[in-house]
Amino acid sequence: LDLTSYQEEFLHYMKSKKWVREPKNLYEPIDYILKLSGKRIRPILTLMACDILSNEYHEALPAALAIEVFHNFTLVHDDIMDDAPLRRGKETVHEKWDLNTGILSGDAMLILAYQYFENYEPSTFQKLAKLFSQTALEVCDGQQLDIDFETRNDVTIDEYINMIRLKTSVLVAAALQMGAIVAQASDSDSDLLYEYGLNLGLAFQLQDDYLDTFGDPKTFGKQVGGDIIENKKTYLYLKALELANDEDKRKLLFFYKQKLQENSIKIDEVKRIFELYDIPALVQNLIQEYTTASFSSLDKMNIGSENKEKLRAFGDFLMARSK
Numbered sequence: 001l002d003l004t005s006y007q008e009e010f011l012h013y014m015k016s017k018k019w020v021r022e023p024k025n026l027y028e029p030i031d032y033i034l035k036l037s038g039k040r041i042r043p044i045l046t047l048m049a050c051d052i053l054s055n056e057y058h059e060a061l062p063a064a065l066a067i068e069v070f071h072n073f074t075l076v077h078d079d080i081m082d083d084a085p086l087r088r089g090k091e092t093v094h095e096k097w098d099l100n101t102g103i104l105s106g107d108a109m110l111i112l113a114y115q116y117f118e119n120y121e122p123s124t125f126q127k128l129a130k131l132f133s134q135t136a137l138e139v140c141d142g143q144q145l146d147i148d149f150e151t152r153n154d155v156t157i158d159e160y161i162n163m164i165r166l167k168t169s170v171l172v173a174a175a176l177q178m179g180a181i182v183a184q185a186s187d188s189d190s191d192l193l194y195e196y197g198l199n200l201g202l203a204f205q206l207q208d209d210y211l212d213t214f215g216d217p218k219t220f221g222k223q224v225g226g227d228i229i230e231n232k233k234t235y236l237y238l239k240a241l242e243l244a245n246d247e248d249k250r251k252l253l254f255f256y257k258q259k260l261q262e263n264s265i266k267i268d269e270v271k272r273i274f275e276l277y278d279i280p281a282l283v284q285n286l287i288q289e290y291t292t293a294s295f296s297s298l299d300k301m302n303i304g305s306e307n308k309e310k311l312r313a314f315g316d317f318l319m320a321r322s323k
């Protein structure tokens with residue numbers, strides 16, 4: 001199948017599920033977030049991995065849904081932690097309802113995600129649950145580091161890369177490996193897919209951080225400048241700090257020491273400094289590097305060249321995206 005067909009197959013399967021039941025205040029927000037127009041990157045990867053390794057992508061639909069529901073749970077809680085007003089072009093759950101709704105609906109989604117593994121035989125179930133539990137805990141680790149970094153002024157680029165590996169890459173990698181598990185693939189192909197996902201996930205989060213500052217508000221779907229408002233120690237910020245002269249460095253440190261009510265001056269000024277030091281081009285280079293690194297894992301895989309091409313095309317698509 002091609003990329004859009006995986007997405008259509010997944011959406012068709014997802015639509016067959018009914019989320020809303022009593023108590024409505026718990027399940028309606030779940031239905032709301034899941035029906036907003038996400039890119040469905042992770043479930044697409046699960047289906048694609050399974051298809052490539054076994055030709056039976058249908059088998060991977062429950063695992064794909066588990067991953068997407070888990071991902072949406074992380075978004076609901078992430079938006080609370082990041083104080084974000086917008087998600088996929090619409091109000092975030094905690095804004096549309098309230099904080100408690102965001103917390104509990106998120107909790108329920110985490111459990112619902114696990115329940116989809118009950119569709120599998122014990123030995124597959126065990127492998128999926130084991131990978132999933134480890135991954136989910138790593139995402140928590142990454143999210144905590146992300147928050148810790150907001151109030152630190154000595155974060156290194158290595159620490160940042162490790163943080164995004166945990167909060168984002170491991171889930172992209174696990175999405176692929178789950179497809180491999182369902183396909184009963186060899187350990188070697190399964191591990192190489194995981195490795196591909198780790199590098200792709202780093203490129204993906206770097207692009208997310210780039211778009212957060214330089215994206216088009218009309219297509220991005222999230223509040224542009226949100227990371228600057230929240231003092232996120234992204235690669236953009238850390239690289240700018242490394243390259244800036246004393247005066248610009250002082251400005252960056254000054255702005256990232258506080259949370260403000262009114263952020264337009266801070267956003268404009270920080271963006272100006274980022275642009276002055278060519279940060280947009282430097283991030284794009286790094287995204288390219290991690291994407292290229294991800295492709296080298298593909299080369300080592302024991303699959304046909306048309307399938308390698310398919311996974312490569314996915315990497316190119318991620319790099320070029322505007323949301």
Ligand code: IPE
Nearest residue numbers: 038039040041088168205208
């Ligand atoms: C957003 O993920 C969270 C990150 C890890 C950057 P996506 O960009 O995949 O969000 P949706 O699902 O398409 O909305």
Ligand code: IPE
Nearest residue numbers: 074075078082139167168208
């Ligand atoms: C998100 O990182 C990682 C997780 C949701 C686990 P971000 O905070 O950058 O994601 P967005 O930009 O809000 O989607």
Ligand code: MG
Nearest residue numbers: 078079082084
């Ligand atoms: Mg966020």
Ligand code: MG
Nearest residue numbers: 078081082146
């Ligand atoms: Mg966040």
Ligand code: MG
Nearest residue numbers: 208209212227
């Ligand atoms: Mg982001």
